[in-house]
Amino acid sequence: MDIFSFALQMEKDGENYYRELAEKSKNDGLKEIFTMLADEEVKHFHYIEKMQQKENLPELVESKVLTEVKNIFIKMRNGKLNFEPGHYIDTTEETNAYRKACKIEEQSKQFYLDKAKESTDPQARLILEKLAAEEQKHYRIMENLVEFVSRPEPGNWLEDAEWHHLEEY
Numbered sequence: 239m240d241i242f243s244f245a246l247q248m249e250k251d252g253e254n255y256y257r258e259l260a261e262k263s264k265n266d267g268l269k270e271i272f273t274m275l276a277d278e279e280v281k282h283f284h285y286i287e288k289m290q291q292k293e294n295l296p297e298l299v300e301s302k303v304l305t306e307v308k309n310i311f312i313k314m315r316n317g318k319l320n321f322e323p324g325h326y327i328d329t330t331e332e333t334n335a336y337r338k339a340c341k342i343e344e345q346s347k348q349f350y351l352d353k354a355k356e357s358t359d360p361q362a363r364l365i366l367e368k369l370a371a372e373e374q375k376h377y378r379i380m381e382n383l384v385e386f387v388s389r390p391e392p393g394n395w396l397e398d399a400e401w402h403h404l405e406e407y
Contacts, residue, residue: 242290343377
């Protein structure tokens with residue numbers, strides 16, 4: 239399997255997994271987050287397709303997913319979107335589902351970084367590094383959801399230090 243086929247399948251698998259999480263979630267905020275992440279994977283898929291077809295590529299625009307997710311968390315904190323751990327399926331299954339998403343994102347990031355190191359084309363290397371950075375953002379979001387459902391502290395979870403890295407960097 240060539241790099242493009244593998245990358246396309248990886249992005250499609252990520253999209254499908256996030257759509258499955260959105261479908262199972264009973265929380266509107268989480269549904270929105272998972273749908274947003276699935277849509278991000280679709281964007282990556284189409285970009286990789288263009289790379290594969292050697293089309294002229296537009297600049298890979300850095301997503302605003304961290305800012306958007308943080309806004310959803312603020313809405314949940316302010317009671318506009320109710321959130322309780324275990325509202326998805328049960329806390330153990332929820333945590334395991336989010337850990338699986340973390341693993342998927344980490345593998346995607348590492349794949350893009352490895353391929354960037356192997357690339358002799360400076361433009362391809364830059365694109366692969368940007369894709370890796372986007373996957374890292376997804377990982378951080380899911381990592382924080384794992385932390386939250388594992389040990390929630392109602393009322394102050396968004397202000398806790400563990401959420402500080404949802405800022406744009």
